Amino acid sequence: MIIRMDYKLYDELSEYARKHFPEEACGLIAGEENGNDRLIKKVYYLENTDHATDHFTLDPREQMDAIKDMRASGLKPLGNWHSHPESPSRPSEEDIRLAFDSKASYMILSLMAKEAVLNSFHVENGQVTKEDLRIISSDYYY
Amino acid sequence: MTITVAGEKKEYKDGLTLPELIDAEQVETPEYVTVSINDEFILTENKASTILKEGDTVEFLYFMGGGQ
Numbered sequence: 001m002i003i004r005m006d007y008k009l010y011d012e013l014s015e016y017a018r019k020h021f022p023e024e025a026c027g028l029i030a031g032e033e034n035g036n037d038r039l040i041k042k043v044y045y046l047e048n049t050d051h052a053t054d055h056f057t058l059d060p061r062e063q064m065d066a067i068k069d070m071r072a073s074g075l076k077p078l079g080n081w082h083s084h085p086e087s088p089s090r091p092s093e094e095d096i097r098l099a100f101d102s103k104a105s106y107m108i109l110s111l112m113a114k115e116a117v118l119n120s121f122h123v124e125n126g127q128v129t130k131e132d133l134r135i136i137s138s139d140y141y142y
Numbered sequence: 143m144t145i146t147v148a149g150e151k152k153e154y155k156d157g158l159t160l161p162e163l164i165d166a167e168q169v170e171t172p173e174y175v176t177v178s179i180n181d182e183f184i185l186t187e188n189k190a191s192t193i194l195k196e197g198d199t200v201e202f203l204y205f206m207g208g209g210q
Contacts, residue, residue, distance in 0.1 A: 024209075024210065026206075028206075050207075052209075054209050054210050055207070055208070055209040055210075056207055056208060056209070057205075057206070057207035058206040058207065060176045060183065060203055061183075063203050063206065064178055064181065064183075064201065064203060067201055067203070068181075070149075071149045076149075080206050082208060084210040085210065086210065087210040091208070092208065092209055092210050094208050094209035095208035095209065095210075098205065098206075098207050098208050099208070100170060100171040100174045100175070100204045100205060101170060101204040102170060104204070
């Protein structure tokens with residue numbers, strides 16, 4: 001599976017996560033699915049109800065509002081994202097344990113290094129597979 | 143009857159219960175899924191007795207959380 005995300009969305013997401021540092025920031029991703037390929041067209045920024053530096057939880061009511069917006073915009077829910085302020089861009093044991101939707105892409109933005117690192121993962125039955133995430137520009141061939 | 147499930151219109155028998163829908167839709171780990179019908183969340187204790195009706199809009203929301 002190839003997941004494409006415009007660099008402007010990536011920049012926007014990184015900036016948002018940095019603004020919420022040292023708390024974990026989180027939200028949902030939505031877009032289009034064509035066969036095995038996914039194109040992220042919108043990033044949703046939701047409250048981390050834990051307001052913690054090492055944990056996040058999405059609020060179901062906000063999730064619901066985001067899903068309604070996706071339906072109204074003709075977008076498909078593709079997964080979620082959250083930041084790791086001080087750890088790598090990989091699912092923690094808790095991330096894996098709480099990944100209940102095998103159809104979702106789980107994106108993790110690490111702010112540990114000077115430059116943010118974003119990866120996407122498929123999690124199913126406790127097994128993690130790194131997805132082929134490509135940051136793109138519609139101005140160029142990719 | 144026609145109901146909308148996760149954005150798609152689908153045909154189901156009249157009198158379909160929520161647990162039957164959850165089975166039919168092969169919802170993973172349903173114990174960690176919040177169900178909304180017409181924008182109203184269904185309390186866990188009411189899931190078993192909830193019956194869908196024509197025109198309902200159903201969404202399954204997975205718990206989403208984690209830690210670093």
